[in-house]
Amino acid sequence: MDRLLERFWEYSAINTQSKSYTKSKPSSIGQAKLAKLLLTELTELGVSTSELLENGCLMAKLPANIEHPVPAIGFICHLDTSPDFVGKNVKPQLIENYRGGDIALGIGNVVLSPVMFPILHEMIGKTIITSDGKTLLGAENKAGIAEIMTAITHLIQQNIPHGDIYIVFTPDAKIGRGANNIDLKKFNAEWAYNLVGRGIGGLEYENFNIANVRIKIIGKGMLKESSKEGMVNALTLATRIHNQIPSQEIATYSIMDQGFYHLSCIKGTVDKTEMNYIICDFDEQNFAKRKRAMFQIAEEQGKDLHPDCYIELTVDDICYNMNKVVYKYPHVIDIAKQAMIDCNIKPNVQLNRDITHGELLAAYGIPCPNIFTGGYNFHSKYEFICLEGMQQAVDVIIRIVALTVQYVKFDRVAANQ
Template sequence: MTNKQHIIDRFISYVKIDTQSDPKSTDTPSTKKQWDLANKLVQELKEIGLQEVTIDEHAYVMATLPANVPHEVPVIGFVSHFDTTPDFTGTNVNPQIIENYDGKDIVLNKEKDIILSPDYFEDLEQYKGQTLITTDGTTLLGADDKAGITEIMTAMEYLVDNPEIPHGKIRICFTPDEEIGRGAHKFNVEKFGAEWAYTMDGSQIGELEYENFNAAQAVVKVSGKSVHPGYAKDKMVNSMYIAQDFINSLPRMETPEHTEGRQGFFHLSSINGDVEETILEYIIRDHDKTHFEARKQMMQDLVSDICSQYERDCISIEIKDQYFNMREKVEPVMHIVDLAQKAMEEVDVTPIIKPIRGGTDGAQLSFMGLPCPNIFAGGHNFHGKYEYVPVESMQKATEVIVKLAELTARKYE
């Protein structure tokens, strides 16, 4: 259906633009360079024939594909983000195209001996014979989520060029700063005006997700008392030892490296300390809301227990909720998931329905009144030098978008 080379060219034009976000910035977008791609997308949307193309002061790009059917159809939307993670450099991305992949090791960078191998990344085996786009081993690729943008843009262009395919009004939005958890913070749901939407931000072909973690951040502060070590007996209180007691009192096997599926965890992401003060930063994750609340309570109870062992308040905790499981908001409108599943099946994609072990803009948007499941964009090994995307997966994601538009229009005839 979609021209393979056209998708390749479009995707590469996006990933060559550095759009790395910055969690330390308080601006939106968090980096000025995100405007480079945002402005390019505005121009491209106009060129392919979309209407009501806008970009606001925070670089949120929105556009409309008007309905081409006479009957009433709910307005649906598609959303992707154009920033890339601050975890790994996105400067001077130099994609490599591997045609007719032979199933063997791919040399990403000969000089630095960086190999993308199916012996380690087993998912590669399912793409034998396909066209892969990889990094050159020195940067990330940016398929998260420039693959999603490519697919939405290509699908809208296809619908404009093929008016015989029925569809209702479709709204699209490209957002900044998703990778630092702020992609939905300044998203104007009322302006967007859709009844529901889909983020094109999943990984391997077939993924369809409407569950994600409940998430919170915890900061534990431990206070000690610094005394000359030669005269410290019964006087010194070493905050690092108290922090160690806290760490060791949490369930050791309930950490990211020991959990999968719907299993939650405590993740110690940062330690910074000396005798006088130690600060621990945690993230708390669980799909089950009851278990999530129990995890937060466990940490608070542990702080109280440790405090009771000392004559003074030596430890405190501050817990802030970050986002919640969108299943709560999607289950009452499960027909939107059913439509996505049917769209995949009709374009010969086997749906893989599973919970997200992470967060998504769709979660925040769902709690803002825009139910928003997540659909695959096709990439693998996000946020690093081993990232790659099969072109055929991007083609199929594009077909899913087109089919979703058609099925929604036909459902409401």
């Protein structure tokens, strides 16, 4: 676990926060820096097929070391941390043999408490890693990268039998570009597993359908003797539009499998205002209804406007529920579950409420469920991970590789019978 921790420490020191409003690929310099570091590590390990693409995506292939055919599988993790929370100057702190109670983050202005986060009760006796309370920790992705690198190192050094294994580290997953950066001509995995920030045993193969909605409002300012006939206040129209969203269906009040509308950004003046919404729903039909509802609201508020004024609405679908693809290949889930059970971990099947590679790769027909990295409270100053959970993730990766080899053997026997 010492090398696993060293890797996590080293990766966390690099600011890989993605940036939403840029066309650069990758969107931040730090992601390219981390990708180059990982390229060097993979090359030194002897993974000679490693390649850093122009868009910042790092792709590598560990060739099979056995003669009989085995399905090629992949392990994926993203390079970037969330653009919505501070990811610069991350300073992890280590709490060995946690004995319970509050954990002071940094100088103690922020406290990680089991009262607020009861999962800490399950961390007694373990080694916990937190931030200093000023930034996120980056345990969602930096831990996943460290776990994949550690597992690949173990497979190579111990000469464990395996088929072709594809390793992919993508930039800008947190702004919806992750899987789109993968060169599918070089990614010949039959299925893959995406390591994301989930607690020990986390397994996901259902996710939100997600769309971005952009609303542009052009108004007309007029503050002279009378504004009655000429003024159209874009800010007021934006307020009216938002007030038409069902109050109990905004993100604040949603839990588990409930869909929602989320106003992520609003900026502007009397003359011009822009709004950005995120629409999410697990159900395909409800997803479509929510999009139609946004058009209806905009149309209603845009009636009888001054000829120089208008409301423009565009919808961009980001991803769809991966379950349609994953359910066609039940063995992909079975192998992940069995790997966890073999490592004395109880699989915890969850619904995914975020954008990951799984749903984006599903668009290309590649099943890619999410498996845990061993951390909690992601994208916040309360983020933490336990070192033992990270090691368990490494063990699960190695076991998945072994079970994939065995799956082919069992499948072949069944076919012959």
